Amino acid sequence: MPDKKTRPLSVVRAGETVKLAGIEAGRGLNSRLASMGLVPNVEITVISSGHPGPFVISVKDTKMVLGRGMAHKIMVL
Amino acid sequence: MADIIKKINVALAGNPNSGKTTIFNMLTGARQHVGNYPGVTVEKKEGLCKYAGFEMTVVDLPGTYSLTAYSIEELIARNFIIDEQPDVVVDIIDASNIERNLYLATQLIEMNVPLVLAFNMSDIAEQKGLVFDIEQLSRLLEATIVPTVGNKGRGKAGLLDAIVKTARQGRIERTHKVSYGQEIEEELAKIEALIADKEHLLAKKYGSRWLAVKLLERDIDITAKVHSGEVLDVVTAGIEHLRTIFGDEPEIIMADRRYGFISGACQETIKSTVESRHSRSDLIDAVVINRILGLPIFLVLMYLAFLLTFKIGDYPMGWLEQFFDWAGTTIIGFWPANSESWLKSLLVDGVIGGVGGVIVFLPNILLLFLAIAILEDSGYMARAAFVMDSIMHRIGLHGKSFIPMLIGFGCSIPAIMGTRILENRRNRFTTIMVIPLMSCGARLTIYALIIPAFFTEKWRGPVLWLIYLIGIVLAIICVKVLRLTVFRGETTPFVMELPPYRMPTLKSVCIHMWQRGWMFLKKAGTIILAISIILWAAMSYPKPSRQSIAGLSSEQAQQTALAYSVIGRIGRTIEPALEPLGFDWKIGMALIGATAAKEVFVSQLGIVYAIGGSEESSQTLREKLQANYTPLTGFCIMLFCLISTPCVVTVVMTKQETGSWGWALFQFFGLTAMAYVVTFIVYQLGSFIAG
Numbered sequence: 001m002p003d004k005k006t007r008p009l010s011v012v013r014a015g016e017t018v019k020l021a022g023i024e025a026g027r028g029l030n031s032r033l034a035s036m037g038l039v040p041n042v043e044i045t046v047i048s049s050g051h052p053g054p055f056v057i058s059v060k061d062t063k064m065v066l067g068r069g070m071a072h073k074i075m076v077l
Numbered sequence: 078m079a080d081i082i083k084k085i086n087v088a089l090a091g092n093p094n095s096g097k098t099t100i101f102n103m104l105t106g107a108r109q110h111v112g113n114y115p116g117v118t119v120e121k122k123e124g125l126c127k128y129a130g131f132e133m134t135v136v137d138l139p140g141t142y143s144l145t146a147y148s149i150e151e152l153i154a155r156n157f158i159i160d161e162q163p164d165v166v167v168d169i170i171d172a173s174n175i176e177r178n179l180y181l182a183t184q185l186i187e188m189n190v191p192l193v194l195a196f197n198m199s200d201i202a203e204q205k206g207l208v209f210d211i212e213q214l215s216r217l218l219e220a221t222i223v224p225t226v227g228n229k230g231r232g233k234a235g236l237l238d239a240i241v242k243t244a245r246q247g248r249i250e251r252t253h254k255v256s257y258g259q260e261i262e263e264e265l266a267k268i269e270a271l272i273a274d275k276e277h278l279l280a281k282k283y284g285s286r287w288l289a290v291k292l293l294e295r296d297i298d299i300t301a302k303v304h305s306g307e308v309l310d311v312v313t314a315g316i317e318h319l320r321t322i323f324g325d326e327p328e329i330i331m332a333d334r335r336y337g338f339i340s341g342a343c344q345e346t347i348k349s350t351v352e353s354r355h356s357r358s359d360l361i362d363a364v365v366i367n368r369i370l371g372l373p374i375f376l377v378l379m380y381l382a383f384l385l386t387f388k389i390g391d392y393p394m395g396w397l398e399q400f401f402d403w404a405g406t407t408i409i410g411f412w413p414a415n416s417e418s419w420l421k422s423l424l425v426d427g428v429i430g431g432v433g434g435v436i437v438f439l440p441n442i443l444l445l446f447l448a449i450a451i452l453e454d455s456g457y458m459a460r461a462a463f464v465m466d467s468i469m470h471r472i473g474l475h476g477k478s479f480i481p482m483l484i485g486f487g488c489s490i491p492a493i494m495g496t497r498i499l500e501n502r503r504n505r506f507t508t509i510m511v512i513p514l515m516s517c518g519a520r521l522t523i524y525a526l527i528i529p530a531f532f533t534e535k536w537r538g539p540v541l542w543l544i545y546l547i548g549i550v551l552a553i554i555c556v557k558v559l560r561l562t563v564f565r566g567e568t569t570p571f572v573m574e575l576p577p578y579r580m581p582t583l584k585s586v587c588i589h590m591w592q593r594g595w596m597f598l599k600k601a602g603t604i605i606l607a608i609s610i611i612l613w614a615a616m617s618y619p620k621p622s623r624q625s626i627a628g629l630s631s632e633q634a635q636q637t638a639l640a641y642s643v644i645g646r647i648g649r650t651i652e653p654a655l656e657p658l659g660f661d662w663k664i665g666m667a668l669i670g671a672t673a674a675k676e677v678f679v680s681q682l683g684i685v686y687a688i689g690g691s692e693e694s695s696q697t698l699r700e701k702l703q704a705n706y707t708p709l710t711g712f713c714i715m716l717f718c719l720i721s722t723p724c725v726v727t728v729v730m731t732k733q734e735t736g737s738w739g740w741a742l743f744q745f746f747g748l749t750a751m752a753y754v755v756t757f758i759v760y761q762l763g764s765f766i767a768g
Contacts (some may be wrong), residue, residue: 034332035143
């Protein structure tokens with residue numbers, strides 16, 4: 001359950017490492033992201049954050065690029 | 078006593094980007110067969126491998142991150158493993174990226190399959206400084222682990238040995254299970270007990286623990302298979318209970334626990350000896366997917382790819398043209414000069430004229446596929462899809478759509494097959510509908526004929542560009558319209574893995590290039606050959622009587638005969654409909670043939686203008702065209718050919734990929750109608766302006 005301290009991934013700056021709190025998306029997307037490594041408390045390192053522009057993160061040694069809107073839906077601590 | 082050849086069924090599983098296909102190619106070589114899983118449009122690849130007295134059938138399952146019921150690829154992979162019960166499942170793992178890749182392995186472990194893990198790309202893992210305690214990891218995961226380097230062919234023997242050994246072992250009772258934590262394990266135990274009691278058949282087929290896990294995950298596919306209301310009630314109660322405790326869906330918590338298991342196993346067995354902070358890939362990406370530089374870099378690379386295709390392709394193209402000229406002359410030489418022979422005509426006009434015109438373009442198309450294969454294998458394509466996404470999204474497409482569309486510039490057939498990478502049905506269908514507007518290699522034969530006929534040197538480049546551009550612009554408009562009407566809805570959010578940059582190997586690039594080029598060649602060899610022969614017959618018969626052509630020059634006689642034939646008559650009949658477009662019955666005839674396959678247009682026109690044989694070059698045909706038509710008509714011909722269906726094979730492919738003739742015909746008639754309307758407007762406006 002997101003508490004007052006969580007913020008969307010989209011506001012995290014490049015170079016920062018945060019922990020995943022939750023994802024505001026449907027079951028299918030949630031499950032897919034989970035199988036790609038985005039599970040609760042996993043460490044996410046933001047490699048490049050753009051507004052607008054590529055939002056690239058590193059999760060468990062895997063680099064992923066997130067499109068528009070996605071970064072907004074991922075809540076982190 | 079005869080040797081009994083023992084058979085082993087092997088299934089290959091693995092993440093996308095793990096090098097699974099390369100391993101598949103390494104094991105099966107050229108003995109592969111591509112088909113479809115029954116009822117769906119997912120590709121099924123099977124191959125054979127003989128080793129140590131065993132005959133192995135290898136099935137390359139779709140690349141997946143997991144085995145949920147959320148996507149059709151995952152369901153297929155999962156059902157194949159459950160229904161076909163392969164003797165061994167090999168999970169191909171990107172060793173430089175282990176934790177994420179092992180997620181799928183945990184699912185396979187839970188399905189209790191005889192498992193071999195191929196630690197692929199182990200050379201990159203080594204470069205990264207990763208050291209694996211393979212023995213211990215193997216013990217923890219209860220699976221044989223073999224390091225491999227797929228694209229260099231290393232590890233093949235080791236992998237095959239592991240497969241044989243595991244096949245002999247058969248299914249084992251596993252001791253190390255993924256533990257989901259006390260609370261979840263309690264619920265699982267309850268469900269398991271009830272399943273063993275109430276659902277015997279299911280328990281026997283799937284295993285009660287696996288069933289319990291899936292039910293707790295609210296797996297749609299499995300939940301639907303359970304009949305017992307009692308079981309379902311306990312499951313629902315359990316899920317509620319867990320939701321309250323964890324504040325999250327059990328499904329997500331379980332995913333987390335799997336990663337916990339993986340993490341634990343890896344911490345004990347994997348050491349990193351090199352501290353790498355900014356990998357090379359990151360540095361390259363800082364430039365390549367840069368907000369400002371990304372798009373220009375992409376455009377430059379695309380330009381280079383096309384430059385490679387056309388400039389270098391010109392040489393082999395010239396050789397092929399010469400070859401066909403020679404072939405034609407030689408065949409004609411078998412008959413006394415000026416004799417009438419249907420066989421000669423069939424071979425020279427029908428076969429060489431028809432098929433030769435296609436094969437001449439093979440170098441260009443192969444080079445385009447080569448360029449694309451290099452971009453894909455190096456890892457750039459994923460970045461390009463991202464760079465394109467912002468533009469694509471504004472039109473209403475997913476960034477990944479651009480990859481099949483790019484392939485469409487070579488040939489629509491592999492392009493339409495390539496839309497399989499799009500998960501969203503709406504996106505995929507929309508992309509399939511407009512791929513024909515990406516001017517393909519076949520149409521290039523038409524442009525190559527017409528442009529030099531009507532336009533001076535300095536205009537040729539720009540006109541060609543204009544045609545391609547019009548195709549793209551029309552595609553954008555069509556996508557917008559389709560997305561507002563037939564395929565309304567939101568696009569899926571863009572999440573894509575960025576594989577690390579790799580140096581593409583010559584071998585893998587060539588395999589990829591050939592796989593797509595082969596489809597084009599097959600089409601040439603089969604459909605176009607058949608069509609060419611049919612059209613040749615429709616053009617040669619019925620023949621006018623001897624008297625009616627007596628006294629005419631041979632060229633005039635040929636023309637009269639043409640008008641008398643089936644195609645000629647059809648052309649004349651539709652001529653009134655074509656006049657507003659600036660076409661006459663001769664063009665009409667060629668267009669009819671071109672509906673079947675665009676390349677046929679050129680040979681048809683050649684015959685109509687009594688060029689015939691292959692002694693004359695297309696230069697003569699161009700002279701004839703110039704004499705008979707205006708540049709405006711020339712342009713309109715190209716426009717019509719650009720917009721209408723490239724070939725009959727495209728229609729068939731669309732039907733295959735969409736699963737219904739309805740969509741294929743919608744595409745066919747839609748494109749034809751649009752071609753007519755646009756050409757009509759352009760011609761009328763053009764004539765009006767010209768005075």
